Structures are given as C-alpha cells and as structure tokens.
Amino acid sequence: MKPEAFLQLDRVIHEKGRLAIMSMLAASPELSFTEMRDALSMTDGNLTTHIRTLQEAGYVSVAKTFQNNRPHTACSLTAAGKKAFTSYINLLEQIIQQNKPK
Amino acid sequence: MDSNLAAEHLQVIRTLMERSAVYRRALAPVMIFAGALGLSAAVLGWKLGIVQPKLFVGYWYGVAAVGVIGAFMMVRRQAWQQSEPFWSPPTRRVAQAVLPPLTAGFLLGVMAVAATKGTFMAANAGGSRFIVLALPLAWIVLYGCALHASGFFMTRGMRLFGWVVISGGCAAFSFLLMTSQPPSDQALLNLSHGLMGFFFGALHLAYGVYLYFTEPRRNET
Numbered sequence: 642m643k644p645e646a647f648l649q650l651d652r653v654i655h656e657k658g659r660l661a662i663m664s665m666l667a668a669s670p671e672l673s674f675t676e677m678r679d680a681l682s683m684t685d686g687n688l689t690t691h692i693r694t695l696q697e698a699g700y701v702s703v704a705k706t707f708q709n710n711r712p713h714t715a716c717s718l719t720a721a722g723k724k725a726f727t728s729y730i731n732l733l734e735q736i737i738q739q740n741k742p743k
Numbered sequence: 744m745d746s747n748l749a750a751e752h753l754q755v756i757r758t759l760m761e762r763s764a765v766y767r768r769a770l771a772p773v774m775i776f777a778g779a780l781g782l783s784a785a786v787l788g789w790k791l792g793i794v795q796p797k798l799f800v801g802y803w804y805g806v807a808a809v810g811v812i813g814a815f816m817m818v819r820r821q822a823w824q825q826s827e828p829f830w831s832p833p834t835r836r837v838a839q840a841v842l843p844p845l846t847a848g849f850l851l852g853v854m855a856v857a858a859t860k861g862t863f864m865a866a867n868a869g870g871s872r873f874i875v876l877a878l879p880l881a882w883i884v885l886y887g888c889a890l891h892a893s894g895f896f897m898t899r900g901m902r903l904f905g906w907v908v909i910s911g912g913c914a915a916f917s918f919l920l921m922t923s924q925p926p927s928d929q930a931l932l933n934l935s936h937g938l939m940g941f942f943f944g945a946l947h948l949a950y951g952v953y954l955y956f957t958e959p960r961r962n963e964t
Contacts, residue, residue, distance in 0.1 A: 660752070660755075660756065661755075661759055664755070664756040664759035664760050664763070665759050665760070665762070665763035666763070667760055668759075668760035668761070668763045669763045672763060676763075680759075680762060680763060708957075730753070730756065733749045733752055733753050734749075734753070736745075736746055736749040737746045737749050737750055737753070739746070740745065740746030740749075741746070
C-alpha cells in the first residue's frame with residue numbers, strides 16, 4: 642500500500658468529531674448549533690471547540706443571529722470547506738481503490 | 744490507514760450526511776393553504792348538507808385531492824425558485840413516512856363506502872351514522888400519525904403538531920363512544936363537518952400562521 646494518500650489526508654478534518662461536523666454540514670446548506678449538538682450527542686464545549694478549529698482553518702462559517710428573541714448560532718461550510726471535504730472523500734476512495742485485490 | 748478503515752469512514756460520512764439532510768422547505772404557505780381549504784370545505788359541506796356516507800367520503804376525497812395537488816405545486820415552486828430538485832432525499836423520506844397512515848385512511852374510506860351496501864351497517868340507519876362520525880375521527884388520528892412520522896425528517900414542531908391532532912382525535916372518539924343517544928340528522932351534519940373543519944382547517948391555519956411569524960425566511964432543503 643502506498644502511504645502517500647494517507648499522508649495527504651487533511652488532519653483538521655481527519656478527527657472523529659470534526660469529520661462528523663463536516664459530514665453533516667456537507668449535506669445541509671446550514672445547521673444550527675443545537676441541531677448538530679443533538680444529532681452528534683456532543684457537549685456544548687466539545688462542539689464549540691471543534692467548530693472553532695474548523696473556523697480557524699477557514700472550513701466553516703458561523704453566523705450568530707436572534708430568532709424569536711433567542712440567540713441562534715448557524716454553521717455552514719465555506720467554499721474552502723467544501724473543497725477540502727471533497728478532497729478528503731476522494732482520498733478515502735483512492736485508499737480503497739489502491740487496496741482492492743486485482 | 745487500511746482500506747477497511749477508509750470504507751468504514753466513508754460509511755459513517757454517508758450516514759451522517761443522510762441524517763442531517765432535513766426537509767426545510769417553508770411550511771407556512773402549505774399549512775395556511777391546507778387550513779383555508781379545510782375550513783372552507785367544511786363550511787361548504789355543511790351548507791350543502793352532505794351526510795350520506797358515499798357522498799361524504801367522495802366529497803372529502805375531492806377536497807384532499809385538491810389539497811395534495813395544491814401543496815405539491817407550492818413545494819415544487821419553492822424548489823424551482825431555489826434551483827433545487829423537487830424530489831430531493833428529504834422530500835422522499837417525508838413522503839415515505841406519511842404514506843402508510845395516509846394509505847390506511849384512504850382504504851378505510853373505501854371500505855366504509857363498500858360497507859353501505861348489503862352489510863349490517865347498511866341495514867340500520869345507526870350504521871351509516873356511525874360511519875359518517877367515526878370515519879373523520881379515524882382519518883384525524885391517522886393523519887396525526889402521518890404528521891408525527893414526518894416530524895422525524897422535518898422541524899421538531901411537526902411532531903408536536905402530530906401529537907395534538909392524535910390526542911384531539913382520540914378525545915373526540917372517546918366522546919363519541921360514550922354518547923348514549925344517536926345524534927339527530929342536524930347534529931350529525933354539524934359534528935362530521937365540524938370535526939373535519941376544526942382538525943383539517945382551523946388547526947392547520949393556526950399552525951400555518953404561527954409558522955409564518957416564526958419560520959426563518961431563508962428556507963432550503
């Protein structure tokens with residue numbers, strides 16, 4: 642097996658929690674903090690930390706607004722985030738292809 | 744990373760992506776349309792004095808058909824305006840969730856019409872009276888189940904709305920079973936169309952208005 646593909650995997654995305662966040666955001670134009678927290682069974686602190694890491698990498702944008710007089714945090718993938726996620730998926734597929742018995 | 748782990752990762756990603764694809768089209772216009780239609784149909788049915796089981800079922804099936812076509816057009820228009828496919832995975836999941844209870848409701852109506860000929864129900868006036876009163880309640884409870892099932896792929900409020908419809912339908916059913924006297928013709932007319940108007944009209948209208956003021960303006964699937 643060639644190790645190149647594995648080495649190319651994005652370390653920011655290749656973490657269980659962040660990968661889950663990226664996967665959910667890739668399928669939805671926007672998700673609220675609560676929706677993600679409930680779906681992924683994460684604590685507020687854990688989710689905040691992962692979102693911050695993704696935000697710092699430029700993969701996720703966070704919009705804070707008010708809905709029905711309540712604070713509402715919505716997250717979405719940025720163009721760079723979409724590109725990074727697609728590359729990550731392609732690399733995983735490449736790894737599978739490389740190891741397929743010929 | 745070996746290929747098994749990579750495949751496992753891809754499977755997890757696929758599952759999470761499917762789970763997060765929630766139906767997000769604006770529900771307020773659809774609910775307001777359904778409510779206005781249900782309410783006006785109930786008033787019209789009551790004014791026309793439709794109480795015979797066959798006519799009653801036919802009339803409300805016609806109203807349901809108009810409702811389904813109208814809702815379909817509205818959702819399709821929203822999808823078209825946002826340049827998105829109409830038959831998206833969330834739409835498909837919602838359709839799959841509501842199909843069993845709605846089919847059961849439809850079949851119950853067909854069976855009720857069939858029971859108006861040559862059965863013990865048809866032999867006495869009480870039988871057909873029972874059909875016209877029990878059928879709307881069965882429809883209401885089944886429709887509530889459909890709403891609740893769809894709530895797993897929609898906004899959480901839909902599940903609560905489903906529960907309201909189910910509980911209301913069951914409460915009305917127990918009230919009907921406890922009555923000692925058969926209802927008069929006028930009471931039958933008032934009750935049957937009144938129940939339909941309240942549950943399929945007023946409740947939808949109220950929920951639609953609530954959604955209109957609370958639903959985020961940008962709605963996407």
